[in-house]
Amino acid sequence: MTQIDLDMLRERIRSMDFQRGTPDQVALWREDVAEARANLVIEDMTPTGDEDAMFAMMLDEGVPPSLMPSIILGLYKPGTHQIAA
Numbered sequence: 001m002t003q004i005d006l007d008m009l010r011e012r013i014r015s016m017d018f019q020r021g022t023p024d025q026v027a028l029w030r031e032d033v034a035e036a037r038a039n040l041v042i043e044d045m046t047p048t049g050d051e052d053a054m055f056a057m058m059l060d061e062g063v064p065p066s067l068m069p070s071i072i073l074g075l076y077k078p079g080t081h082q083i084a085a
Helices: 006-014 023-042 049-060 068-075
Strands: none
Touching: 006 049, 006 068, 023 049, 049 068
16 A cells, blocks of 8 residues: 555645534544444554544544545545545
8 A cells, every 4th residue: 555645635625615623522533433443443444653643634634434435535535545636
């Protein structure tokens, strides 16, 4: 798997129009993401360091976890690891 371009992804996310989380919400989401990650590890589906960094960056930008999958699917070209133009 190729490395995730966090800078480009952050730039694209910052240009999007969506309801960003408050600091209190983001703190709760961090706990939820940590729990979900622990469950993935238990299931032997440990996220890569790049994936962990991507989700951490998305939380830094206030992206609600429920919106993360659609953002990722909307930005990445199917079958590649490149952000769509």
